Amino acid sequence: MSQIIVEGDGLRVRRMANDSTDVALMAGWLRDPRVLEFYEGRDRPFDERLVREKYAPRAEGGPVVPCIIEETADRAADHAQDPGDDRRTSAKRWSPVGYIQFYPVAENEAPYYGLTDSAEVWGLDLFLGFPERWGKGLGTQTLRLVLGYLFQQRGARRVVVDPVATNARAIRSYEKAGFRRVKLLPQHERHEGRMRDCWLMEAKKGPRCHEAPGPTGFGAEIAERDGA
Numbered sequence: 581m582s583q584i585i586v587e588g589d590g591l592r593v594r595r596m597a598n599d600s601t602d603v604a605l606m607a608g609w610l611r612d613p614r615v616l617e618f619y620e621g622r623d624r625p626f627d628e629r630l631v632r633e634k635y636a637p638r639a640e641g642g643p644v645v646p647c648i649i650e651e652t653a654d655r656a657a658d659h660a661q662d663p664g665d666d667r668r669t670s671a672k673r674w675s676p677v678g679y680i681q682f683y684p685v686a687e688n689e690a691p692y693y694g695l696t697d698s699a700e701v702w703g704l705d706l707f708l709g710f711p712e713r714w715g716k717g718l719g720t721q722t723l724r725l726v727l728g729y730l731f732q733q734r735g736a737r738r739v740v741v742d743p744v745a746t747n748a749r750a751i752r753s754y755e756k757a758g759f760r761r762v763k764l765l766p767q768h769e770r771h772e773g774r775m776r777d778c779w780l781m782e783a784k785k786g787p788r789c790h791e792a793p794g795p796t797g798f799g800a801e802i803a804e805r806d807g808a
């Protein structure tokens with residue numbers, strides 16, 4: 581089974597491995613209070629044992645697909661290069677920048693999201709592990725890549741996320757990627773010891789079979805990669 585889930589424009593999403601490298605990577609990110617403030621909670625710092633308990637089993641299979649987001653060191657340079665430039669096809673070095681997981685929403689989980697129907701609905705969660713990289717478009721780009729993959733290759737018709745209502749940066753990033761707010765879910769998620777209101781947000785598969793709604797060019801990008 582390929583470890584690479586989807587790749588494009590100097591960014592890729594690969595399966596997390598149940599090995600010491602990925603466990604250490606996740607523990608490093610999930611002990612940073614700046615990350616924990618928005619993901620897992622500052623009252624729940626991780627160490628390698630906790631990552632092995634919670635995330636490593638997912639890497640062994642199951643409905644939740646845990647993935648590491650990676651980018652090429654020369655991603656910015658890639659943008660500037662001529663398509664015929666040989667350097668575009670040379671071996672790339674990939675650096676981990678974050679985590680994303682996705683999963684089919686099971687029928688019995690539909691009420692949790694306030695959904696009446698979970699058919700072909702997928703959920704996802706993500707964080708970028710380096711706060712200095714936040715707010716620069718990386719999250720939106722990752723989401724577009726993964727939405728294209730879920731719509732095109734996993735048969736998703738709808739993808740949902742449920743950010744805490746005060747997480748304005750995440751909500752904005754999701755909107756840029758093609759999600760829209762559907763409904764407020766009061767007292768939906770326990771975070772740092774308190775139940776929080778969350779937004780149910782949804783991205784629907786676009787009119788073309790492989791297309792996610794959202795900014796112009798996304799569908800074209802996917803089509804080009806697939807030779808469609």
Ligand SMILES: CC(C)(COP(=O)(O)OP(=O)(O)OC[C@H]1O[C@@H](n2cnc3c(N)ncnc32)[C@H](O)[C@@H]1OP(=O)(O)O)[C@@H](O)C(=O)NCCC(=O)NCCS
Nearest residue numbers: 618707708714715716717718719720743748749750752753
């Ligand atoms: C959520 C996350 C993945 C988004 O990725 P990102 O690369 O930071 O997001 P983007 O840069 O693509 O988009 C962020 C948008 O929010 C804006 N923004 C940044 N900080 C903001 C803030 N404090 N309040 C409101 N908007 C903010 C940015 O300006 C940008 O919008 P713009 O392009 O219109 O200017 C990333 O910020 C992250 O990992 N955050 C911590 C963990 C987390 O919140 N995970 C989500 C849990 S649901």
